[in-house]
Amino acid sequence: MNMNAPLNAPLFPSTDGHSFRIDAQVYLSTERFKNEIEHVFRKSWLNVGRIEQLPTAGSYIVKELPGIAPSVVITRDAKGALNAVHNVCSHRGQQLLWEKSGTCGGALTCPYHAWVYELNGAVRHIPDEESFPLLDRKQVALSRLAVDQWEGFIFVHLDPEPRQTLKEFLGEMGESLAGYPFDRFSKNCYTWTTELNANWKLVKDAFQEIYHVATVHRRTLKNVANWPANPYGRPLSVALLGDHTRLSISANPETPLPPTALATLRHLPRGADRLPRGVNPQRSSIWMQDIDVIFPNFFIDPSEGNGLLGAYYGYTFWPLAVDRTRFEMKIYFQQPENAAQRWVQEYQKVLLRDVLLEDCKLVEKNHAGIAAGVKPWYYVQKNEMAIVHSLEVIDRKIREAA
Ligand code: FES
Ligand SMILES: [Fe+2]
Known part of the structure; x- marks a missing residue:
């Protein structure tokens, strides 16, 4: 990697074919933030x-x-x-x-x-x-x-x-997800909303890679996405779909699950028997969940109804200021059919709350670190490709509008 490249170099030069770097100003510049509101948010669905x-x-x-x-x-x-x-x-x-x-x-x-x-x-x-x-x-x-x-x-x-029509805007992302039973899940929804002292892209970035799971969620998600054969939680695939991105994530097939997770699995309601082609796109036997990043600020994370999570998430990141973000998270369940399923959903809610608290604390400290101005560049690897892609799309839209 060229560590001494000037600041006016391209935003995301590929240095070794696998690693990319990000100009710190992407997260700090108020001028850039205004451009994002004007040319990204005001021009997107x-x-x-x-x-x-x-x-x-x-x-x-x-x-x-x-x-x-x-x-x-x-x-x-x-x-x-x-x-x-x-x-x-x-x-x-x-x-x-x-x-x-x-x-x-x-x-x-x-x-x-x-x-x-x-x-x-x-x-x-x-x-x-x-x-x-x-x-x-x-x-x-x-x-x-x-x-x-x-x-x-x-x-x-x-x-x-x-x-663009909404259909055109969503493109392959929309077509490949069509048919997932969102309507069956969506009457039973729980919401968390918070505001964080961090740039909206920095908050978003923490949700479009799972490289951090082994570290940040080592207690809450222990042995879930990391195991000896996949210690760094590499995704099954990362697909760039126009302006959008899809990560597909596997679950640990080796380690016996803790009793609470086993109870959870046993009582989950059945989900979709035939998933649309965009859900678990690899048709992997160890698939757990996808992270569908709909540009610029909306995520849908579908899982199979009888998968580890038994629900889907829908969440958005809203840009309040260059260093402040509103995060709205929703978890959608099927209607519980008995007390056991209801208990399982409470368990999932509490688990998700704990995971989110870990992420929220993290991103505020991340913004504070970058705002110190010590480093001009930050580096990401190929399994963090969704971050690079969404930053590149933002950059392109701002340049096209200039
Ligand atoms: S009728 Fe709406 S402000 Fe007067
Ligand atoms: Fe996380």
């Missing part, structure tokens, strides 16, 4: 929830896109179609909806002077409209976002007419 959160016509959710859009309303109309608008009345800027979710009927009514909007944002009624003699109803429609769903996941795009 962003996951905001699941369709189960909008169970009936007139259901709504209000979602903050931290760092990007303060408040967005997503509704489901009588025909089942989704609409997304900014939560700002055109009259004098009042927020239309104040709760996080609920039912609004077939219209959005402002609580200030009672302007009424269709769910798609068009004006339906303005009290005393004749006192606004020059008002153009089209001009005072609510500001729209693009919205679409894939496999029950709701995505919005800040541009109401985005260059």
Whole structure:
């Protein structure tokens, strides 16, 4: 490796064909952070929830896109179609909806002077409209976002007419995951949200490699992903799928599991018998879970229903500031059919909580280390390729916009 390359060298030069290096400024530069908001987040499809959160016509959710859009309303109309608008009345800027979710009927009514909007944002009624003699109803429609769903996941795009459809954006990632029983899992969901003193990419990076598991999770995940034949927890595969990435992870086939894990396995509900081709893509007999990194900030980690975890995770990283990130983690289970399955799910929740606490502490110390400014470069190996790929995609999008 060339340790003395100048700082204006390319961001990720391949030095020996297997190792890459990252400019420390990627995580520290406020200029770069602003570019990421403008050219990455404001120009990407962003996951905001699941369709189960909008169970009936007139259901709504209000979602903050931290760092990007303060408040967005997503509704489901009588025909089942989704609409997304900014939560700002055109009259004098009042927020239309104040709760996080609920039912609004077939219209959005402002609580200030009672302007009424269709769910798609068009004006339906303005009290005393004749006192606004020059008002153009089209001009005072609510500001729209693009919205679409894939496999029950709701995505919005800040541009109401985005260059790519959601289907195009997801590409092979979306096609190869289609058919996984997300809907069967998604009614039983537990959520953790926290804010961390670290750059959003640094937090994300800790979740798109498993090189650290043997060290950081040596107590909570002892003997799970590491064993004598695979001491460093190398993944089964790392696939670059357009802007997205898929890691496939194996479980230890050798060491007997501890009693709690055995009890967990025995009582897990059955999952999918036929998994889509994107889940366990190697069709490995020791497969445990995949980490599907959907650019820029959304992860889906599917497992088989009768696998070690018996659930899937969906999680997002939101950029609050160059050194602050909101982390939203959801774990989805099938509905338990008996008390034993319910107990298993509690066990899984507690285990996940402990693992996440280990990661969260780690990334804050990681940011503090990089912010010390001691090292201009950091190095990653081929099994951390997802980190390199997502940084390269961000870099490309910023350069293309320049
Ligand atoms: S601010 Fe909404 S009706 Fe006046
Ligand atoms: Fe971790």
